[in-house]
Amino acid sequence: MLSLVEAGFSxxxxxxxxxACLRPxxxxxxxxxxxxxxxxxxxxxxxxxRPEQGSLCLDGTPLHRWEPAAxxxxxxxxxxxxxxxxxxxxxxxxxxGSEASxxxxxxxxxxxDLEALAERGALALSGGEAQRVMxxxxxxxxxxxxxxxxxxxxxxxxxxxxxxxxxxQQQRLMRLLRRLAQEHRLAIACVLHDLNLAARYAHRVWxxxxxxxxxxxxxxxxxxxxxxxxxxxxxxxxxSRQDDGSPLVLLAP
Amino acid sequence: xxxxxxxAGPWRRQAQGRRKQxxxxxxxxxxxxxxxxxxxxxAAMSGSVGxxxxxxxxxxxxxxxxxxxxxxxxxxxxxxxxxxxxxxGSGAAMQGLFRNPLADPTLLGLASGAGLAVxxxxxLLDGAAGSLGLYGQFLAGFLGALGVCVLVxxxxxxxHGQEALFTLLLAGLAxxxxxxxxxxxxxxxxxxxxLRQLSLWGMGSLSHALWSATLGALVGIPPALWWLLRCxxxxxxxxxxxxxxxxxxxxxxxxxxxxxxxxxxxVGLCVALAGIIGFLGLLVPHCLRLxxxxxxxxxxxxxxxxxxxxLIVADTLARTLASPAEVPVGxxxxxxxxxxxxWLLLKRRARC
Numbered sequence: 001m002l003s004l005v006e007a008g009f010s011x012x013x014x015x016x017x018x019x020a021c022l023r024p025x026x027x028x029x030x031x032x033x034x035x036x037x038x039x040x041x042x043x044x045x046x047x048x049x050r051p052e053q054g055s056l057c058l059d060g061t062p063l064h065r066w067e068p069a070a071x072x073x074x075x076x077x078x079x080x081x082x083x084x085x086x087x088x089x090x091x092x093x094x095x096x097g098s099e100a101s102x103x104x105x106x107x108x109x110x111x112x113d114l115e116a117l118a119e120r121g122a123l124a125l126s127g128g129e130a131q132r133v134m135x136x137x138x139x140x141x142x143x144x145x146x147x148x149x150x151x152x153x154x155x156x157x158x159x160x161x162x163x164x165x166x167x168x169q170q171q172r173l174m175r176l177l178r179r180l181a182q183e184h185r186l187a188i189a190c191v192l193h194d195l196n197l198a199a200r201y202a203h204r205v206w207x208x209x210x211x212x213x214x215x216x217x218x219x220x221x222x223x224x225x226x227x228x229x230x231x232x233x234x235x236x237x238x239x240s241r242q243d244d245g246s247p248l249v250l251l252a253p
Numbered sequence: 254x255x256x257x258x259x260x261a262g263p264w265r266r267q268a269q270g271r272r273k274q275x276x277x278x279x280x281x282x283x284x285x286x287x288x289x290x291x292x293x294x295x296a297a298m299s300g301s302v303g304x305x306x307x308x309x310x311x312x313x314x315x316x317x318x319x320x321x322x323x324x325x326x327x328x329x330x331x332x333x334x335x336x337x338x339x340x341x342g343s344g345a346a347m348q349g350l351f352r353n354p355l356a357d358p359t360l361l362g363l364a365s366g367a368g369l370a371v372x373x374x375x376x377l378l379d380g381a382a383g384s385l386g387l388y389g390q391f392l393a394g395f396l397g398a399l400g401v402c403v404l405v406x407x408x409x410x411x412x413h414g415q416e417a418l419f420t421l422l423l424a425g426l427a428x429x430x431x432x433x434x435x436x437x438x439x440x441x442x443x444x445x446x447x448l449r450q451l452s453l454w455g456m457g458s459l460s461h462a463l464w465s466a467t468l469g470a471l472v473g474i475p476p477a478l479w480w481l482l483r484c485x486x487x488x489x490x491x492x493x494x495x496x497x498x499x500x501x502x503x504x505x506x507x508x509x510x511x512x513x514x515x516x517x518x519x520v521g522l523c524v525a526l527a528g529i530i531g532f533l534g535l536l537v538p539h540c541l542r543l544x545x546x547x548x549x550x551x552x553x554x555x556x557x558x559x560x561x562x563x564l565i566v567a568d569t570l571a572r573t574l575a576s577p578a579e580v581p582v583g584x585x586x587x588x589x590x591x592x593x594x595x596w597l598l599l600k601r602r603a604r605c
Contacts, residue, residue, distance in 0.1 A: 043496065046496070046499065046500050047499070048495075048496055048499045048500070068502040068503065068504055069502045071502060072500070072501050072502030075500065076500055076501070077496065077497055077499075077500030077501075078497070079493075079494055079496045079497045079500075081494075082493075082494070083352075083494055084352070084492060085348075085351070085352030085353050085354065085492065086352070086354065086492065086542065086547035087547065088492065088546070088547055088548075089546065092546065092547075092548060096489055096490060096492070096493060096501065097490060097493070097498075097500075097501030097502065134493075134497070137493075138500075141500075141501055157500070
């Protein structure tokens with residue numbers, strides 16, 4: 001389990017220390033206004049930036065003490081953008097970071113509806129396609145294409161994975177993430193801008209504002225009209241869906 | 254959730270057929286190694302002191318001819334192979350490190366930095382005269398290349414993408430200009446003997462390769478090549494960007510240190526031994542990448558073999574084209590590489 005104990009950054013971009021953990025089987029949505037520190041938090045969770053205060057542990061061992069290859073089998077990261085210098089074929093790009101077999105790669109590509117693009121060059125992809133390719137790569141790194149799973153307690157971190165996807169792809173991706181969390185006991189943390197996606201698919205939500213976590217809990221607890229209006233400086237109302245009662249965020253006219 | 258491609262029929266086949274399934278890595282490397290071997294044999298038999306093909310039939314040359322060949326031709330061939338492999342291999346590694354197909358030891362000023370250090374050594378410290386001569390020259394080349402490498406790297410680190418590329422190329426330009434000017438100053442204050450030494454070395458030529466120089470290359474270059482080969486997987490991961498690569502298990506700072514030191518060591522040695530041989534480090538990896546794809550586990554060893562092949566061929570041409578005079582091989586590679594580079598820039602613009 002990935003756990004934070006009063007972990008944070010004192011140097012900019014700062015992050016006020018807090019304690020929390022990513023639970024296996026849960027899809028966590030990290031939301032907040034621009035510049036609130038969502039990506040900063042993700043670079044903390046992935047171990048890219050070592051916490052200046054407190055500690056960050058996976059299974060009780062601080063992340064920086066993990067052997068990089070062993071850690072890579074346990075946690076994977078999908079960054080916000082993909083910038084490539086060279087034209088990698090999608091299939092080879094997806095295999096970077098794992099010794100995946102062709103069958104594994106095919107399985108992961110199928111999960112993200114990418115089979116038709118497998119032999120194409122990555123530089124020719126659209127933004128949404130590139131985004132799904134990078135998610136496929138992370139899943140491959142965690143060995144999710146294999147028929148039998150080996151590593152328990154894996155962590156998947158995603159930075160705005162839906163930002164370039166159309167509404168149908170958004171739905172399919174969020175369903176996939178939720179399914180992976182539940183079926184494979186993955187702990188998934190996902191930065192999201194669309195509050196309704198967070199409300200609909202996440203098990204838990206963290207709300208960040210100006211480098212501190214100001215709320216955490218179930219979507220119904222966190223996505224409260226007054227809190228959101230203040231945090232985002234927006235005029236909005238929060239209703240609830242008729243089918244399952246989850247929050248529904250609407251802009252005021 | 255099926256999504257069909259907008260391309261259909263023959264168009265789609267063409268789009269897919271564009272990227273031919275490459276041969277297996279082993280086959281590619283075996284093919285290139287064979288080509289290097291053939292080129293070595295051909296080069297060994299060509300020119301004024303070349304062996305006669307009858308050697309293959311077991312007919313040995315006269316002891317004198319053999320002696321001349323052994324003293325003059327063999328070290329030169331080995332040096333060409335090693336320098337070619339090093340320049341092309343370090344070009345491939347630099348391009349991977351900067352994630353940019355235009356990075357190259359000469360363009361980034363590494364070679365001229367090493368060259369300037371060697372010039373300083375020859376002129377100011379009168380290094381060529383001492384007993385440490387050649388080895389001092391190696392060390393000067395290494396330190397010069399390392400200094401430029403660190404400087405260029407510090408500049409490239411602060412920015413990303415397109416902006417970083419401009420900074421790097423401009424820095425390379427500045428370093429090349431500065432080194433050229435200071436080299437001119439050195440030539441101005443040098444004594445006649447030093448000047449002869451400088452100009453002999455500076456044109457990029459393998460013609461004064463003797464065993465003493467080749468031994469230095471044999472000791473220094475293979476470890477640098479091996480070191481670069483070990484970085485191949487890391488360079489692949491780095492293509493994902495530093496954040497993602499870290500998530501995939503890469504220790505990026507360590508990788509950078511290794512590539513920078515191995516490149517500086519190898520390129521410094523090459524420049525100290527053979528002067529500045531341009532464009533090899535740009536040309537070879539680029540052509541091979543078009544053929545083999547960008548994965549470094551194949552690209553790095555293939556570039557090394559390809560570089561060795563190209564420099565052996567170029568040096569043979571340099572020896573024989575204007576025989577009995579010699580064209581400096583550095584001039585030859587620049588004459589070939591310059592137009593190719595321009596064509597490359599034009600083509601890139603068309604695609605973007």
